[in-house]
Amino acid sequence: MRLLGIDDLAACQRLAEDREWGPEDRKWRFLFSVGDVYAVDDENGELAGTVVSAPYGKDVAAISMVLVAKRFERRGLGGRLMRYVMENAGTASLCLTATEYGRPLYERLGFRSVGKCTxxxxxxxxxxxxxxxxxxxxxxxxxxxxxxxxxxxxxxxxxxxxxxxxxxxxxxxxxxxxxxxxxxxxxxxxxxxxxxxxxxxxxxxxxxxxxxxxxxxxxxxxxxxxxxxxxxxxxxxxxxxxxxxxxxxxxxxxxxxxxxxxxxxxxxx
CATH class of the missing domain: 3.40.630.90 (Aminopeptidase)
Structure with missing residues (x-):
């Protein structure tokens, strides 16, 4: 697990596109400015997965951009990324917005549903x-x-x-x-x-x-x-x-x- 910098933006966007997400340049740049972007590399030095933690003091951290390359899905990497930020956020609470695809993972990790967003x-x-x-x-x-x-x-x-x-x-x-x-x-x-x-x-x-x-x-x-x-x-x-x-x-x-x-x-x- 390593902490990324803005120079890694293009690699993050390649990973997002691998998962059929948009490049979202403006959002990624803002996330880099307000949060901590972590990643795991594969054996070739390409990003295998990312996760962003944006801590708000000691109260709550917002977790997002939990992305795993298609070639590594269903191998536990998403859980590893999540456990890392959960253990290192340093806040009393965590929050996130889950897709239907990701929600089962977060439930297994102990997250609870508090609402819906359309x-x-x-x-x-x-x-x-x-x-x-x-x-x-x-x-x-x-x-x-x-x-x-x-x-x-x-x-x-x-x-x-x-x-x-x-x-x-x-x-x-x-x-x-x-x-x-x-x-x-x-x-x-x-x-x-x-x-x-x-x-x-x-x-x-x-x-x-x-x-x-x-x-x-x-x-x-x-x-x-x-x-x-x-x-x-x-x-x-x-x-x-x-x-x-x-x-x-x-x-x-x-x-x-x-x-x-x-x-x-x-x-x-």
């Missing part, structure tokens, strides 16, 4: 209203960080600090007390991912979605605990693409799903 895709006409939110300013980032920590249940400093550069659009809603919601969208392999969206209530969250969504192909990863977002997606012509399972390990994550509307990416919790 990915909706389609084509957007662009922002449908303006005026509730405003573009984020440097001085807003303290409030964004405080709100994110309160709602997510852990300090995601590196993720939050990276959002202004990572997101194509990042907007906030303020009241007299400060930031009460923030939302963004970023491009991934020719499709805009709408998220993160964290807000005090449904009205604020939906306004943010309306105002950050770009024109063109879009994707929303919607937690089943937010039917108002499902209704928004269906009203805008989006259709379900696939469903994943939200899973945790260790101490329950002290987050507030009622105010976590859309993730930055499923890979980051």
């Amino acid at each position: 990915t909706y895709t389609g084509v957007s006409d662009g922002p449908s209203r303006r005026g509730v939110s405003v573009p984020v300013r440097t001085e807003d980032m303290v409030g964004v960080h405080e709100l994110d920590t309160e709602v997510f249940g852990a300090d995601r400093s590196r993720v939050v600090e990276g959002l202004p550069a990572f997101c194509e659009t990042l907007r906030v809603v303020r009241d007299e007390g400060g930031v009460v919601g923030y939302g963004g969208a970023w491009w991934n392999d020719g499709r805009a991912v709408v998220g993160p969206v964290i807000a005090r209530d449904d009205e604020t969250a939906l306004a943010l979605v309306d105002e950050v969504v770009p024109e063109g192909p879009i994707r929303l990863d919607i937690d089943h605990r937010h039917p108002e977002l499902v209704a928004w997606a269906e009203a805008h012509g989006l259709r379900p693409a696939f469903t994943t399972t939200i899973m945790e390990y260790g101490a329950p994550v002290a987050n507030d799903p009622s105010r976590r509307y859309l993730p930055v990416a499923q890979a980051l919790g």
